[in-house]
Amino acid sequence: MKARVHVMLKTGVLDPQGEAVRHALGALGFDGVEGVRQGKVIELDLAEGTTEATVKEMCEKLLANTVIESYTIELG
Amino acid sequence: MKAAVIVFPGSNCDRDLQVALKRAGADVQMIWHKDTELPAGIDLVAVPGGFSFGDYLRCGAIAANSPICRSLIKHVERGGYALGICNGFQVLTETGLLPGALRRNAGLKYICKPVQLRVEACESDYLVGYEAGQEVTVPIAHHDGNYYVDDAKLAQLQGEGRIAFSYVDNPNGSVADIAGVVSKNRRVLGMMPHPERMAEPSHGGTDGKAMFDGLMSQMALA
Numbered sequence: 001m002k003a004r005v006h007v008m009l010k011t012g013v014l015d016p017q018g019e020a021v022r023h024a025l026g027a028l029g030f031d032g033v034e035g036v037r038q039g040k041v042i043e044l045d046l047a048e049g050t051t052e053a054t055v056k057e058m059c060e061k062l063l064a065n066t067v068i069e070s071y072t073i074e075l076g
Numbered sequence: 077m078k079a080a081v082i083v084f085p086g087s088n089c090d091r092d093l094q095v096a097l098k099r100a101g102a103d104v105q106m107i108w109h110k111d112t113e114l115p116a117g118i119d120l121v122a123v124p125g126g127f128s129f130g131d132y133l134r135c136g137a138i139a140a141n142s143p144i145c146r147s148l149i150k151h152v153e154r155g156g157y158a159l160g161i162c163n164g165f166q167v168l169t170e171t172g173l174l175p176g177a178l179r180r181n182a183g184l185k186y187i188c189k190p191v192q193l194r195v196e197a198c199e200s201d202y203l204v205g206y207e208a209g210q211e212v213t214v215p216i217a218h219h220d221g222n223y224y225v226d227d228a229k230l231a232q233l234q235g236e237g238r239i240a241f242s243y244v245d246n247p248n249g250s251v252a253d254i255a256g257v258v259s260k261n262r263r264v265l266g267m268m269p270h271p272e273r274m275a276e277p278s279h280g281g282t283d284g285k286a287m288f289d290g291l292m293s294q295m296a297l298a
Contacts, residue, residue: 009179013224016182016249062141065134065170067177068224 001046003055004074007064008039039069077102077295079120082148084109084139089125089162089272096272097122100288109142119295120157121148123164125217125270135178135220136166145171157291158264159202162218165256165266174259174266175233176225181218182249188217190280192244193255193269198237200262205290211244212283214269216255221268223250223257233257241267 009015015037022036042063044055055073064071079102083090090106097104097120105115109128114121128139139145145167152158152173160168168174181187190213197208206212225233230252233239241256248268256267271284 013179014182014249016180016184016222020184062133062137065137065177067169067175068179 001048001050002076003044003046003050005042005044005055005059005063006039006072006074007042007059007069008037008071009068010070013068077119077292078115078117079104079122080107080114080118081105081122081124082107082109082144083124084126084128084142086128086130087124087126087163089270092270092272093122093124093161096275096284096288099275100285100292102288102292107144109139109144112143112147114144114147114151118151118156120159120291121151123148123158123160123167125162125164128163128167131220134166134170136163136168136170139163139167140170149173152259152264155261155263157201159291160264160266161270161272162216162221162268165268166220168264168266173264174257175229176223176251176254176257178218178220178268179222179224179249180220181222181247186217186219187221187247188215189247190215190274191247191255191269193241194244196237196239196242198240198258198262200240200258200265201294202258202265202287202291203240204294205286212286213281214271214274214284216247216269217273218248218268221248221250223248223254223268225251225254236260238262240265241269 018036018038025033059071195206195210242253246253274284
């Protein structure tokens, strides 16, 4: 089975990379881009039967730094 | 004082830190990250700068989960001293031994230059060689030194006098110009600037030396 973990900086934590991308889009002539947030996607190949709770524990212990990042888990 | 410098794959300031500690009079051992136990009788564990594990995932995240860091956490829980410089600071925040996190620099650039720091009114054995309010010149060399804590934690750090160093001219966007913080028991210090690179005249200055000498003098009293 597969799990996909999305890690994003929390709302309110300034994302300088997202800001740079927003400026670059503006410079290319894309008007109206009001915000860009950049995160990461981590794909996991897991043994069948791995629970969401286990993936959550992976996120809390390693995959995300919950001081500044939030995460969502997609199973399947 | 007996000190251990932890070496990770990608550490590159480990020997500089070893030299600075030795010149201050410490007995220094280098400890590989796969070791599971610190040698007996270690007073200070020093986590050096560099790019442990290539900064993969997040700076310091993989190192913080290495076998030796479990022993480091126990050492701190027993009241031991720990010093994290640059990548070492990132590792200490990732272990949870220090609050906050280090984000990408606000200007998105790697910055390598001497900066002015203000020594804050922070009671700590690391700072006895300085006067509160003193300004010192110490180099920084990082891409991810933009310190973050939320407002509540910042108020707590300020209220408890746990900010050790701040930038006179904030180079990286750090919250409240913070360059270094100490733990609640004041025995763990994390800082982005490199005092070990400003510890003898041939480095271009000696403002970092007072930190190692001051810590040694306190250890001698203990």
